[in-house]
Amino acid sequence: YQALSEDDERGLLEMDYRSRASTAENLAHASSVELVAWPEDIPEPGANREQLTTDQHKSTFDLVCMATAFVLLHEFRHVMLDADEKRPEARLEEEAGCDVWARAFMMDKIDKYASQSGSSFVAIQQKRAMALALGAAILYDLTPEYDRFGSTDYPSMADRIHAMVTGPGPAQSSNFWLFASCLLIGIFRRTGQSLPFVVSDNETLVITLVEQLR
Template sequence: MATSSAAPSGRTRSFRRSPVCIWPAKPGRRATRLTKACGHDRGARPIPSLGEATGMTTEPSDRTIILHLLRGAVPERADEISGLWSQYGHAVEVAPSAKGVTMNADAKRIQFDTKTIDFFWLLGFSAWRAIEVYLPALLLATSRGMPLDQALNVDAERGQYEFDYKQRIASAQSLVAAEQTADITWPADIPEPTPDRESLGDNQQKAAFDLVAFALTFALLHEFQHVMFCADKSAPSTLPEEEIACDTYARDFMTSGLAAYAKKHGHDYAEVHQKRAMGTALAAVIIHAMTPTHAHWGNRQYPPIAERLIAMIGGYSLPADSRFWLFTACLLIALMRQENRPLDIIANSNQEMVEILLDRLR
């Protein structure tokens, strides 16, 4: 199994720096339990299968497990996804873990390896901590009309928090180059993958669990659109256009029809929409990290990564005070800082900050 080490600073930190809670103290119905595919790549999977979790005597196939993940994450479209799953009859193939990232699809199958699923977990839980690093400066900048770079400099505590954050992100990115998860040092303050949400230590970890589940759902829906394009011979004329179309499909599948679902089940529409959008924003950051630096500007196969970020994050019709804007701004600030880009940005709201940051990432 992956080894653990002390946190980079030699201590495990809480979220005490964050002056507001990004997530309700009692999150609503969870998206789903992460599947057995979230287990570390160490031969036999240690995580209970869906069959064990539900009392089934026969372990379900990987294809069934992924279908349950999608149905649980987007319950208002559960029957639709089951029908499509049956119609296209594609396989779900868990490949042996290898260097790089394995998540792809063709007309006959969706393929991934457990190391890539671990990458979603590790980077997702690590990126969640962007809130504690950049929220104080973000609030200072937007409340006082101060340039963001100046607000970051005013935050005297940021240095150690940011150093630790970058160390966690580096650990996650080292997983891409590794043969298997066991080859890296797993950060001590990031829980190892588990399908049991309730076993996590606090509400912050449970919130991260939910968002990682949504991020993984987004990625799998993206791959499923590739399956449908290939099977129907209906793909856009270029591969970069197909990638954007798959991103758009996944986002729309996760967010359309929410109003009727929320009303029927007594949920607050804005809260449900916000949570799905936050999961998609996290997926965007994970996909950014999965994309080699040399491909960030686009090539024959992929569009520029900034175009994908805009397709996934831009244009949400959420209220200006939605936590989505705050969370996404922190994620994008982290990306800009990792790439040493200037942050001489003046914005009067978190939403405006997100819009400017997306434009700067082009």
């Protein structure tokens, strides 16, 4: 706590963070996106990736596209099951199955893509895992509070986040765990929950935070 209070730049960061978070919340709940002023220093959605000038903006663009891909793949799986007349009896089982399928679609054949594209397996895996974590955080924010604990038809958000964020993935030293813990701490802050624990590494932090969401 002392280290935090000695950080002179923290006030400004806090202000930025809160203003971004409240803009995102207003956008999510507005009847039309035109009614909410878009922050000047953030590129508009749909911008051409090649026109983005910083690596930070380009990676954000990629992560948003990949998180959207996860959501579309989940819906695509519903359509596949329906067309093949293979929908499970229980809706809950179908929802969980679509998440697992979409995750596998993005994570299972990275080695093929790595050898075709010449990029490193570890870097691609880290980026895709980050996109899944971002997708999970977005789904959490878009899910009304009363639906977050799940129902007979839908898995709880904790189960969905667990399926999307944990499991075989990047090594403990990967920046993925730092990224995912920041997203989760953001959820805890926005919902006014305290973080009463100390952990030794970011992977343990992520796993602990996901469990605390239950």
